[in-house]
Amino acid sequence: MATSLLRIPPPQALLRPLVVPERLLLGPGPSNVPQRIQAAGGRQILGHMHPEMLQVMDEIKAGIQYAFQTQNQLTLAISGSGHCAMEAALFNLLECGDTILVAINGIWGQRAAEIARRLGANVYELLKPPGEYFTPRDIEEGLVQHKPSVLFITHGESSTGVLQPLEGLGELCHRHGCLLLVDAVASLGGAPIFMDQQEIDVLYSGSQKVLNSPPGSAPISFSERAREKVLRRKTKPRSFYLDIGWLGNYWGCDGEPRRYHHTAPINSFFSLREGLAMLAEIGLESSWERHRANCARLCQGLLSLGLELFVKDEKARLPTVTTVRVPEGYNWKDITAFLMDNHAMEITGGLGPTVDKVLRIGLMGCNSTGENVNRVLRALRDALGSCRRSRL
Ligand code: PMP
Numbered sequence: 001m002a003t004s005l006l007r008i009p010p011p012q013a014l015l016r017p018l019v020v021p022e023r024l025l026l027g028p029g030p031s032n033v034p035q036r037i038q039a040a041g042g043r044q045i046l047g048h049m050h051p052e053m054l055q056v057m058d059e060i061k062a063g064i065q066y067a068f069q070t071q072n073q074l075t076l077a078i079s080g081s082g083h084c085a086m087e088a089a090l091f092n093l094l095e096c097g098d099t100i101l102v103a104i105n106g107i108w109g110q111r112a113a114e115i116a117r118r119l120g121a122n123v124y125e126l127l128k129p130p131g132e133y134f135t136p137r138d139i140e141e142g143l144v145q146h147k148p149s150v151l152f153i154t155h156g157e158s159s160t161g162v163l164q165p166l167e168g169l170g171e172l173c174h175r176h177g178c179l180l181l182v183d184a185v186a187s188l189g190g191a192p193i194f195m196d197q198q199e200i201d202v203l204y205s206g207s208q209k210v211l212n213s214p215p216g217s218a219p220i221s222f223s224e225r226a227r228e229k230v231l232r233r234k235t236k237p238r239s240f241y242l243d244i245g246w247l248g249n250y251w252g253c254d255g256e257p258r259r260y261h262h263t264a265p266i267n268s269f270f271s272l273r274e275g276l277a278m279l280a281e282i283g284l285e286s287s288w289e290r291h292r293a294n295c296a297r298l299c300q301g302l303l304s305l306g307l308e309l310f311v312k313d314e315k316a317r318l319p320t321v322t323t324v325r326v327p328e329g330y331n332w333k334d335i336t337a338f339l340m341d342n343h344a345m346e347i348t349g350g351l352g353p354t355v356d357k358v359l360r361i362g363l364m365g366c367n368s369t370g371e372n373v374n375r376v377l378r379a380l381r382d383a384l385g386s387c388r389r390s391r392l
Pocket of ligand 1: 029084
């Protein structure tokens with residue numbers, strides 16, 4: 001009998017069935033994936049260049065144009081998570097030596113600044129304490145002082161629970177010869193955004209929040225101004241995978257025959273298509289209203305439990321992710337663990353500047369319901385009764 005050359009045996013864990021418990025995901029994402037979207041992702045795959053697949057991609061593009069409220073031709077889904085779309089935006093907009101102003105009031109600005117520095121850009125930071133937002137005046141001062149070619153700002157700051165008003169920022173940036181780049185990963189579909197009317201130059205989001213699709217694909221769109229800046233580049237974008245010229249061609253945005261660039265995550269795109277279809281069926285305005293109303297109910301309920309909301313200004317509260325201060329005398333980890341163990345429910349602690357300070361509760365897409373508001377409030381009441389002063 002031939003002796004095996006294998007030195008590593010098959011892992012025992014893989015010889016057992018996959019375990020995926022049922023959970024209600026009320027953290028800042030991912031959110032639960034409804035049956036229809038799961039079923040779409042479970043369909044047999046197509047080749048990434050088959051005409052039927054290209055048709056699905058065209059439908060995704062139309063869905064993103066609706067969700068973003070844009071007519072931009074250069075609109076597509078990145079094969080990757082929200083970070084990948086953030087990198088796609090920055091890798092294409094910035095060349096070594098370009099100046100970018102990054103509005104930082106939470107972790108997402110910090111991440112954008114980190115990526116821009118790695119690209120060799122001159123990075124200036126405009127700072128606000130976590131829980132606050134930027135006024136047009138703050139932005140204008142930064143534009144005048146630093147003369148950036150790009151401004152980065154986060155619409156839905158999911159680490160702090162702040163909704164950034166965008167009115168007038170696009171026009172302001174353009175008056176100062178600057179492009180406006182907006183992160184709407186946590187807010188798209190849950191709070192109004194109008195890419196064309198608000199003169200946003202690059203906008204990106206994610207699949208796993210309000211769109212209730214699995215993580216791994218990320219809508220993005222470039223305005224004509226942004227496209228022109230990319231065309232004027234002296235150097236090629238540092239990333240081939242995220243080169244918007246190649247991606248735009250694969251997505252049929254440039255009128256040229258579509259060429260193979262990479263193998264698209266076919267099933268993720270099936271799911272994203274259904275997530276966008278469900279948003280189109282519900283309609284943006286009723287989706288925004290549903291998120292607003294359920295967030296308001298949640299905030300009321302949290303106040304009734306004697307908890308303190310982290311974002312003081314009511315109109316600056318992000319309708320998709322609510323931040324509440326960790327109550328005095330409690331360890332946040334006990335609370336999140338209690339909800340997971342006793343209610344099969346995820347809420348999370350803070351992130352970046354809000355670590356140890358807040359709990360974050362997400363109500364996104366199909367998870368934004370009155371029933372889930374009641375469930376999370378009941379579970380929190382239960383936790384507050386059981387976790388008091390433990391291990392502090
Ligand atoms: N930006 C914001 C506002 C986010 O909430 C997130 C995800 N929490 C990201 C970017 C990054 O997305 P991902 O985790 O999908 O890479």
